[in-house]
Amino acid sequence: MSFTSLGLLDPLLRTLERLNYLTPTPIQDEAIPIILKGRDLMAAAQTGTGKTAGFALPLLHKLLQEGPRVSDNRTRALVLVPTRELAEQVLQSFIMYGQDVPLRSYAVYGGVSINPQMMALRKGVDVLVATPGRLLDLYRQNAVTFGQLQMLVLDEADRMLDLGFAEELDQIFSALPRKRQTLLFSATFSEAIRTLGKELLRDPLMIDISPRNAAAVTVKQYALPVDKKRKTELFLHLLAQRGWGQVLVFARTRNAVDQLVEALQKKGITADAIHGERPQPARLRALARFKAAEVQVLVATDVAARGLDIDALPHVVNLDLPVAAEDYVHRIGRTGRAGASGEAISLVSADEVAQLAAIEALMGQTLPRQEEPDFVPTHRVPVTTLGGHIVKKPKKPKKPKIAPGKGKSKIHLGNWFDES
Template identity: 50%
Template sequence: MSFKSLNITDPILRSLNEEGYSTPTPIQSRAIPIALEGKDLLASAQTGTGKTAAFAIPILQNLGANQQKRGQKKIRSLIVTPTRELAIQIDESFKSYGRYTGLYTTVVYGGVSQKRQVKQLKNGVDILTATPGRLLDLMNQRHISLSDVEVFVLDEADRMLDMGFIHDIKKIRKALPNKHQTLFFSATLPNSILKLANSLLHNPAKVEIEPESPTVDTITQGLYFVEKGNKKNLLINILKDAGIESALVFTRTKRNANKVVQILNKKNINAEAIHGNKSQSARQRALGNFKDQKTRVLVATDIAARGIDVDELKYVINYEIPNEPETYVHRIGRTGRAGADGTALSFVDSVERAYIRDIQKLIGKQIPVIDEHEFATVNGGSSGSQNNQRPSNQGRRKKRKKRPSGRNWKNRSTR
């Protein structure tokens, strides 16, 4: 299947070709035709599967068929998303896919002066991407009216609820016209999300992409059992490998993200942190430096990292294991995107072993243990539950090959 077979118009096809996209992903091939018909949609797919294009392409095509004059433009499509980084990323995607449509897009988010954002709104905008707080603030100041919105998109709905935006979403919904199309996208569909969807959608079509495993098959995963106090030493040891040109490192807290950056910088490993306590300019600078490979290691918390989209990011390291298995899937989904190869390594201390059991239950596979490294916990791979066992030796030759050390872990394959 090609994008052309989905009846995408030539201006958008031209942009997609320039971006190197010719074949739609499963979520795109199923969601785009529904959205083009103007139907409400409830869509779920794991991270890294192309959800943004699944709603951006039909919005651009439908709005492009009925243009407004520049000075008279009113907001015809609103995309609401939880984080500033993700909002910027979505706006960039609209600009890329819609460069030949004549449609105008912009983005509003907090943490920066609103002056430039207000100026862009006054010039006229067809498509607005926003975070909830800044959107409501500008609405209260009468800089934004949603009375002409034709298509409303709620993106990353599960993260919206996690971050406590449920009341903001309800306020935004009340400001929309009665007649409009709603596209609802979420990585997961727990009962709380389904309840919210039912309150926003009218006779929606449902698209749920369920891969054989919640993790992308091309991602090589590995576990290091290590005491908490030795995690910093293990991280430094792994990063001695010059083959790791860049890595995204996850911590559970903002404080620990800053501590890891300090530890790495003292060892002359160029690192920056990105989390909620950083100013917007600092976050954008850190992300830009990482994308441009000026910074080798980006240390992030989960909320800040949801909008990180870096081409060909090959390494994700879980310095601390998340206590929710779904978060693990989102984390490692920063690598192995669009079918590319990727590697996800996780440092597991004694307290975190229970988290690994839940993660392996969710993904439906055992994660290989890398146990021959300098900082390994004694019997780390076998003293836990059976869920922490190594991959089976079945099929191996009698003469066993030397296991990889902490320095050459990347040669170890999953089974």
């Protein structure tokens, strides 16, 4: 199967050929013809399998063929995403695939000034990529209206609900025209998303390319047990001993991110951070430096678990396990993309065994454990089973009690004792 056989327009095919995209991935192969026919669609696929192109290419095709030129303060296709990083990634995909077509794409999100975004929307945009909160702000100020909207895409809709965007989404949906094509794309589908799909889509077709919550087979995964207080020390040891190049590290909190970056910089290692407390320009600058190989280690919270598309990233390290097991799948999905091999290492302490068990239950596999000789933990990480259970070690039998006496000891043996 080739992109030519999918029926895409020549300008798009020429761009794909120039990008050396020769064969569509399974999600692209199935989704593109359905979208070109105008059907609503719910599609699930592992992260890194090309689902952005799966909806971007047919959207650009249809916008070229259908409908009048976009008017001021309007958009013809709306793509909703959960995070600023994913908004930028999706926008860059539209710009890359649409470089030979006369269509305009733009992204809006919070964390930056709204005024330049209002100015950019004055002449209208064909494709608008947006986070829900900022889109509502613009809509309430009449900076964008939806009278010409033809297509709606929800990308990573499960994450939008996880982040508490349900109310904002309801407000957006009520403002959109009922006559439209709606697409739901995600790496995973929760029951809440399936319910949303039934309410939002009209007679949708379903595509499920991969098992739910599965990690890419190209990613080698394992856990390294370690005491909590030695995690940073172990990471620095691994970085030096194994000669790693670029590494993406996930930590649970902003403080943990900043502390690791500080420790790396003290060792002369180039490092930068992405977390919710950093201004958006700083976050984008950190990602750009990492992509340009100006930074060896990028440390992030789960704000970056979805939305980071980095070519040939060999290593992802979980300094801390995520609270939500689903986020583990998205974290390690930053490596092993597009068929490349990758390695995902989790530094696990004893107090994280519940999260480890939940991750293994979700994925249906136990993570192999390796021990680094000089970092064997004092507090051992309990054994887990595939059912997500924690195997507790049997308690040692109690020793007979020795009762103190006046210069003597009494050894209790039932109702008898011997004084000696």
